[in-house]
Amino acid sequence: MDQVAGSQYDEYYTPSYAVYPIMKYLKPHSHVWCPFDTHQSNFVKLLEKEGHVVTHTHKDNRGEDFFQENRICDYIVSNPPYSLKNEIFDRLFKLGKPFAMLVGVVGIFESQKRFNMFKNNQFEILYMNKRISYFKDYDTEVPDVNPPFSSVYICSNILPKQIVFEEVNK
Numbered sequence: 431m432d433q434v435a436g437s438q439y440d441e442y443y444t445p446s447y448a449v450y451p452i453m454k455y456l457k458p459h460s461h462v463w464c465p466f467d468t469h470q471s472n473f474v475k476l477l478e479k480e481g482h483v484v485t486h487t488h489k490d491n492r493g494e495d496f497f498q499e500n501r502i503c504d505y506i507v508s509n510p511p512y513s514l515k516n517e518i519f520d521r522l523f524k525l526g527k528p529f530a531m532l533v534g535v536v537g538i539f540e541s542q543k544r545f546n547m548f549k550n551n552q553f554e555i556l557y558m559n560k561r562i563s564y565f566k567d568y569d570t571e572v573p574d575v576n577p578p579f580s581s582v583y584i585c586s587n588i589l590p591k592q593i594v595f596e597e598v599n600k
Contacts (some may be wrong), residue, residue: 442564442575443531444509446472451558451596453480455588456475456505461485461584463503464498466510470568472521473507497521505529505588519584523551528587530556536579554589557600 448474456462459481464473467486474486485501488492497517506529515533522529534555537592539545562581563573 431510441511442566442568443470443568443571444472444474444510444598445563445565445571445573446529446596446600448558448562448581449473449476449531450523451556451598452507452532452583453458453477454587455530455556455585455590455594456482456507459483460504461502462505462507463487463501464508465499465501465506466508471508473509477507501528506531508532516547519544521549522586525545528585530583530585530588532562532581534577534579535582538582538584540550552586554585554594555582556585556594556596558596560598560600562598563600 453476461483462477462485463470464477464484466488467474468488468490469486471486474484485503487496487499487501489495505528506522506525509532512534515538517573518531520573523532539548558580561577561579562575564575565571566574
């Protein structure tokens with residue numbers, strides 16, 4: 431959701447408390463690509479603070495397009511635009527790099543295309559104990575959206591088992 435795409439629901443930002451649960455599964459001092467993020471993103475800020483080398487790209491920046499790029503990195507981590515989730519997961523599986531994408535769990539497996547994509551690829555899920563509230567303004571980080579569903583990290587080659595449960599502290 432940290433990239434503008436074809437929907438009004440694509441540009442919501444991730445609070446810090448939702449970034450921490452995935453961080454402990456990344457090897458120290460890794461190179462992380464955040465493909466749907468600006469320098470203001472909490473993914474970028476917190477990963478850099480933790481000692482990772484972070485490359486962030488955003489469709490609003492001229493010439494930066496996730497679907498055309500193949501950055502050198504150890505991990506791809508972000509909160510992708512909701513309206514492009516089919517295309518994004520398809521691209522991520524084709525890239526073959528470890529990834530973690532924060533997405534709403536409702537309907538994630540309900541299209542035939544996504545069902546087949548996940549059935550035919552290795553993936554893990556990091557499930558959090560509380561719902562994530564997203565925001566639209568980095569200056570205030572006041573929640574603008576409190577979805578009626580949980581958000582999860584859909585990962586590949588990051589978590590130690592297929593389903594991991596984590597606590598978040600709001």
